[in-house]
Amino acid sequence: MSTDDESFHPLGNEWENELEEMLDDTEYDSDLGMEMAQDAMRVTKGELSEAEFHEMYHDDVMEEFGEDQRPTEAAYEEAQAAEEGTMSRMLSKFEGDGEEGRRDAMKKMGAGAAFVGLGAWGTVDDGEPEPQEQVAAAQEDDGGDGTQWGMTIDLERCDGCLTCVTACGNENNLDQGVNWMYVLEFEDSTPQTGRPNRLVRPCQHCTDAPCEKVCPTTARHTRDQDGLVLTDYDVCIGCRYCQVACPYGVNYFQWDEPDISTDQIEEYYTEEQGMDSDHMTTTYENGEERWVDSRAPRGTMSKCTMCPTRQDGEMGEDMVGTTACEQACPPGAIQFGDVNSDTSDASKYATNPSRGRALQWLSPPSESALEEDLDGADDDLESVLEAAGLDVEDLMLMKAVGITGESMGEGDGDMAATETDIQAALDVIEAHGLDLDDEDILDELGLGDGDADDAQVVLDQQYGSPESSFLLQEDMGTNPNITYFGHEPGPNAEQTEPTGTGVEYADLSYERADGEMVDMVDNRKEVLDEETVGDAGVSL
Amino acid sequence: MSTKTPSEGDIIRPIGSFSKQFIALFVACALVFGAFLVAWAYQLQQGMIVTGLSDWGSGGGATWGLYIGAFIWWVGIAHGGIILSAAVRLLGMDRYMPVARLAEMLTLAGLSAAGFYIIVHMGRPDRMVTSILGHYHITVNNSPLVWDVTVITAYFVLTATYLALTLRYDITRLRDQLPDLFEPIYKMMTLGYTEEEDEIVERMVWWLALAIIIMAPLLLHGGVIPWLFAVLPGMPAWFGAVQGPQFLTIALTSAISGVIIVAYAFRRAYDWDHIMTDDVFRGLLLWLGFFCLLFLWLQLQQNVTGLFAAPVSTDVAQTATIGHPVYITAMVLVLGTLAYIFAQTIRPSLFTKPRAIVAALAVLTGTLLEKLIFVVEGFLHPEFEIYAATPGEYFPSAIEWLSLAGTIGMVVLFFLVVAKIVPVVELHAIEHLRGDHGHGEDTEHATEQEVKA
Numbered sequence A: 001m002s003t004d005d006e007s008f009h010p011l012g013n014e015w016e017n018e019l020e021e022m023l024d025d026t027e028y029d030s031d032l033g034m035e036m037a038q039d040a041m042r043v044t045k046g047e048l049s050e051a052e053f054h055e056m057y058h059d060d061v062m063e064e065f066g067e068d069q070r071p072t073e074a075a076y077e078e079a080q081a082a083e084e085g086t087m088s089r090m091l092s093k094f095e096g097d098g099e100e101g102r103r104d105a106m107k108k109m110g111a112g113a114a115f116v117g118l119g120a121w122g123t124v125d126d127g128e129p130e131p132q133e134q135v136a137a138a139q140e141d142d143g144g145d146g147t148q149w150g151m152t153i154d155l156e157r158c159d160g161c162l163t164c165v166t167a168c169g170n171e172n173n174l175d176q177g178v179n180w181m182y183v184l185e186f187e188d189s190t191p192q193t194g195r196p197n198r199l200v201r202p203c204q205h206c207t208d209a210p211c212e213k214v215c216p217t218t219a220r221h222t223r224d225q226d227g228l229v230l231t232d233y234d235v236c237i238g239c240r241y242c243q244v245a246c247p248y249g250v251n252y253f254q255w256d257e258p259d260i261s262t263d264q265i266e267e268y269y270t271e272e273q274g275m276d277s278d279h280m281t282t283t284y285e286n287g288e289e290r291w292v293d294s295r296a297p298r299g300t301m302s303k304c305t306m307c308p309t310r311q312d313g314e315m316g317e318d319m320v321g322t323t324a325c326e327q328a329c330p331p332g333a334i335q336f337g338d339v340n341s342d343t344s345d346a347s348k349y350a351t352n353p354s355r356g357r358a359l360q361w362l363s364p365p366s367e368s369a370l371e372e373d374l375d376g377a378d379d380d381l382e383s384v385l386e387a388a389g390l391d392v393e394d395l396m397l398m399k400a401v402g403i404t405g406e407s408m409g410e411g412d413g414d415m416a417a418t419e420t421d422i423q424a425a426l427d428v429i430e431a432h433g434l435d436l437d438d439e440d441i442l443d444e445l446g447l448g449d450g451d452a453d454d455a456q457v458v459l460d461q462q463y464g465s466p467e468s469s470f471l472l473q474e475d476m477g478t479n480p481n482i483t484y485f486g487h488e489p490g491p492n493a494e495q496t497e498p499t500g501t502g503v504e505y506a507d508l509s510y511e512r513a514d515g516e517m518v519d520m521v522d523n524r525k526e527v528l529d530e531e532t533v534g535d536a537g538v539s540l
Numbered sequence B: 001m002s003t004k005t006p007s008e009g010d011i012i013r014p015i016g017s018f019s020k021q022f023i024a025l026f027v028a029c030a031l032v033f034g035a036f037l038v039a040w041a042y043q044l045q046q047g048m049i050v051t052g053l054s055d056w057g058s059g060g061g062a063t064w065g066l067y068i069g070a071f072i073w074w075v076g077i078a079h080g081g082i083i084l085s086a087a088v089r090l091l092g093m094d095r096y097m098p099v100a101r102l103a104e105m106l107t108l109a110g111l112s113a114a115g116f117y118i119i120v121h122m123g124r125p126d127r128m129v130t131s132i133l134g135h136y137h138i139t140v141n142n143s144p145l146v147w148d149v150t151v152i153t154a155y156f157v158l159t160a161t162y163l164a165l166t167l168r169y170d171i172t173r174l175r176d177q178l179p180d181l182f183e184p185i186y187k188m189m190t191l192g193y194t195e196e197e198d199e200i201v202e203r204m205v206w207w208l209a210l211a212i213i214i215m216a217p218l219l220l221h222g223g224v225i226p227w228l229f230a231v232l233p234g235m236p237a238w239f240g241a242v243q244g245p246q247f248l249t250i251a252l253t254s255a256i257s258g259v260i261i262v263a264y265a266f267r268r269a270y271d272w273d274h275i276m277t278d279d280v281f282r283g284l285l286l287w288l289g290f291f292c293l294l295f296l297w298l299q300l301q302q303n304v305t306g307l308f309a310a311p312v313s314t315d316v317a318q319t320a321t322i323g324h325p326v327y328i329t330a331m332v333l334v335l336g337t338l339a340y341i342f343a344q345t346i347r348p349s350l351f352t353k354p355r356a357i358v359a360a361l362a363v364l365t366g367t368l369l370e371k372l373i374f375v376v377e378g379f380l381h382p383e384f385e386i387y388a389a390t391p392g393e394y395f396p397s398a399i400e401w402l403s404l405a406g407t408i409g410m411v412v413l414f415f416l417v418v419a420k421i422v423p424v425v426e427l428h429a430i431e432h433l434r435g436d437h438g439h440g441e442d443t444e445h446a447t448e449q450e451v452k453a
């Protein structure tokens, strides 16, 4: 939220001027409005308390409008409740450069402040955008504040091998049928594309998680530090309301004693894996230690966690920004990362899926190997390709990736690493004397003029652009943090069996920390029914 | 109608006497309740896996089932009970005075059963206090479950106060005829009683009644209980504004039925046909008919809007509901009762008390079934109904069924115990009845004067 100009508003002078103009067009006092808007920003920066702010302006507002119902109050309160904390705790997030604040809180605060400067003066000239729209735009723009882990999942790349499902069970020591990660294949009423429709369904780690909202204990919570939606196993009372309120069906209750003890899990991670962490409790940025990872204890709720032990660096720095499922997925259909950062895998893939696919697919030669191969070879295209053992297509795609890359190599995900490798390879070739920006070479590579559009066409043709991009059940208002590419399941979508490459859940298994193999089960009820007292074998 | 005159002796009679039937019923109820406690202990030991529940989604089950269905049912009975009694006081429906206290007691018993269900339903009841109270200031802002617990507690306190206040009057006046065994209880209940307070209490009770009547639709069974479900867009079988009025009417039908049954039981056991007259039952039955009509009307609304041209998910859920044998049974039971009640108003000879009891039982069964299927249908047909390979299935386990018998046993026990300690019919009701029927009988009149003095 830093700006170069002198404007009080994070969106800068332009916004401020626009705001003033709009205020001038209304029947109300624009000076008061601007003054309030400035102080509202001070509130968000923590220089002024909300109470002081309210105190300062209450009378003026009453005089001007005859009522004082500024939406900030509601926005603050909402944010406050969502943050499980006090106003001051929340505002402290906005000190310094504001980078640390949780995105959600920031959005609400930003929106609230913007409303003060704007929203209360409902009448706006025709032709001007509606205030709400502008606030919405403000919200969009201030992305990039704080970490929000999330995923981009390319369903058209998923081949239904269920490796992610087993990897999750293995990492988290889940009981049979507790498929935190779940993959299903479905038929829909829309015409078949020839490709099977699949859905990869982890928890969506919603920004407006209904499960968190309804929880009577705060056990289900969103972490301030990175937006993960987790369950505190020490607090949960097992009312299951979170599972009821979740529109996706991602929760798994621990109906009985888990099959593996906490001691066994701890022993495995600390002794066999030599980790400092037991993969169950993790230390939050605010110093709290909470039991939120691995399988749940009896009588509490569990679901996909997006691996907080990894994100908190307790499995080593290289595991930060990864999840078990993402790492296991052979075709690279799952991209995990900070969706607020433009350079994370998840964001890179989301902004350009065919390029993302290319980055999954391409394996550029290493810099040193390429240098060695090219040593002594001529510098015309044909000789370079031959010496490097590449075909035209490889080079074309590598160059296309280079052309379309806005932040080549930036970021710390796998995709950034591949970008770096590609750039290095392209640089070696250039250094060898082949000018890849030469019109003729570009032409020979099939890259047209070598501009981004041409390169994009090449990537789209090669890897296909996905049918659609969607958020799951978006109209539920949950603001999920998973972006999907592929076929969006419609209201008539129905799961079919088996999933994917003809593989059935029952055919697969995963290893648990105690060394036992757990056979996977699709329908957990089959497992649970064994312990039901007086199971009638019928259903309502 | 009886020619007997109601007297203090009548309402004192249950206290201190123990008939064989009483003991048999007490033992039977204690056994059933005890059996459930044992079953619950087993559930605590094994975990919730002993139920027929599972996760919805790839868990192929229903998250909530009979425990929650029965919870709503009991809360409904409870809320309706107090509304009935409040209406008697507020609207001066003196005719029902003899059953008002029973209705209040039914509220306390029903709320206890409902509260018990909350605990039975939880995976970790041991954390109830620390986890809920410890975070109350935060969760009360947005968790409908916390609203529920809050309002149920408030209602319990309100009703208990209400009952305690009105009991002071009776106990003071009847003290001589009450057994000394419970002296400490009576002492405590009448602590600091003075006759001047009667008027104040009367006014307080009136205000309490008003609070109850206002809170019922806004907060209680027309509010937070349906909001547990109605606010969730993920479950089309639940989502929507109709649930408030629907829950409230179901509560009132259940409660009137409950009061009919309890009143009939007391009337039979203690020969109170001159106190709880046929007239009272006819009146209650008519009210029952009225609320049955509202119940069916709101069901009709849901079916028409859910089936005519509804969004896919709503249509699927409503189609499944309307074709479900449990739902159909519930509707037939309520419709049948309604038909009977209308018939007996046209032709009074059709009225008999056993028939009234059958009608009440039919409605209570109907509302229980409706609640059960309502809760379960939400999970079987969610908005995101993609999990066709793991379709939702649920049937209550033996332990869940036993909970139903257990809580009924618990509520009956409550009445059996309370009836041995305090009068379950208000002294005011007797005084009032005598005012109506006791003219010309000097002795009775004299006693009444004495009491009033």
Ligand code: SF4
Pocket (backbone or CB within 6 Å): A211, A214, A215, A216, A217, A218, A219, A220, A231, A235, A236, A237, A238, A239, A240, A241, A242, A243, A300, A301
């Ligand atoms: S089951 Fe646990 S986490 Fe879920 S709503 Fe209840 S207390 Fe909260």
